[in-house]
Amino acid sequence: MVKISAVIISYNEEKYIGRCLNSLQQVADEIVVVDSYSQDQTREICKGHNVRFIEHEFEGYRQQKNWAMFQASNEIILSLDADECLSEELKNSILSVKNNWETDAYSFNRLNNYYGKWIKHSGVYPDRKLRLFDRRKGKWGGVNPHDRFMLNTGSKPELLAGDLFHYVQDSIDDHIDKIRMFSMINAGEYYKMGKNSSFLKILVHPSWRFFKSYFLNMGFLDGYYGFVICSLNAYSSFLKHVKIRKLNMKRKDK
Numbered sequence: 322m323v324k325i326s327a328v329i330i331s332y333n334e335e336k337y338i339g340r341c342l343n344s345l346q347q348v349a350d351e352i353v354v355v356d357s358y359s360q361d362q363t364r365e366i367c368k369g370h371n372v373r374f375i376e377h378e379f380e381g382y383r384q385q386k387n388w389a390m391f392q393a394s395n396e397i398i399l400s401l402d403a404d405e406c407l408s409e410e411l412k413n414s415i416l417s418v419k420n421n422w423e424t425d426a427y428s429f430n431r432l433n434n435y436y437g438k439w440i441k442h443s444g445v446y447p448d449r450k451l452r453l454f455d456r457r458k459g460k461w462g463g464v465n466p467h468d469r470f471m472l473n474t475g476s477k478p479e480l481l482a483g484d485l486f487h488y489v490q491d492s493i494d495d496h497i498d499k500i501r502m503f504s505m506i507n508a509g510e511y512y513k514m515g516k517n518s519s520f521l522k523i524l525v526h527p528s529w530r531f532f533k534s535y536f537l538n539m540g541f542l543d544g545y546y547g548f549v550i551c552s553l554n555a556y557s558s559f560l561k562h563v564k565i566r567k568l569n570m571k572r573k574d575k
Contacts, residue, residue, distance in 0.1 A: 323422045324350040325415070325453075326393030327401060330385045332357040334403035335366060337488055342370040344406035348415045349399060355389035363403075383461040383468040390456050397422070400452045400470065404488045405431070411483025415453065418481065425476040426454035432484040435550055436492060443540035443547045444533065444554070450485060451478050464510045466503050493549060500557045508564035517569045518562040526562055531555035 327349035331338055338354075345352055352372040356363060357379035367374045375392055379385055390398050399415070401407075407415070411429055418427060430447035433440050440446060451470045459472040472478065490496040531551050534540050540547040 444538035504560035527559040
């Protein structure tokens with residue numbers, strides 16, 4: 322049997338983190354929360370769940386997760402965001418591989434909850450995530466804020482049964498606020514990488530994203546909220562490309 326350290330990064334997550342911690346009690350031998358100096362009740366909630374609570378300045382999503390996983394005592398890491406929790410089926414799957422660990426990493430599908438509704442289409446399910454892994458076999462990469470665990474060459478994950486529940490946003494207004502914040506972070510990352518955008522990309526990318534998620538990924542089957550989500554995902558693409566172009570135009574003006 323392997324020992325599992327659950328690792329969570331947090332900032333002002335009082336609304337969600339209790340549910341996340343409760344779902345980990347049966348499967349994790351240790352729970353480590355790395356917090357970016359929350360101003361709400363996150364610390365107090367964590368202290369009530371017997372976790373190791375560490376404060377660390379936030380430098381970026383992938384940077385924080387790479388730092389956080391090496392604060393754990395065990396090599397096997399179960400990485401969750403504070404607004405996620407394990408379904409009962411996924412708990413049982415993790416317990417099964419815990420007793421019979423056979424590979425370098427395991428992935429599972431993430432089921433997203435928008436505004437109190439579970440979304441089964443719209444390009445957001447199955448939202449497969451690699452979150453259970455041997456930390457010696459890879460590292461966190463990707464473009465902030467969309468981090469992902471990247472396995473070393475030659476390592477392959479297996480898929481576990483069960484969903485990771487993700488409570489994305491409680492309201493459309495919250496969703497729009499998050500899109501604005503994430504698009505700024507994402508645009509800044511691409512700007513640092515030397516990427517640029519154009520009027521054509523601003524026009525085409527959001528349109529294609531809506532068409533793909535609403536029609537090809539059958540977002541229409543999610544009803545009214547499917548239309549809202551697909552539209553806001555297109556808006557997210559629009560904002561990202563506009564902001565990338567704006568950053569590059571400012572650089573040219575200097």
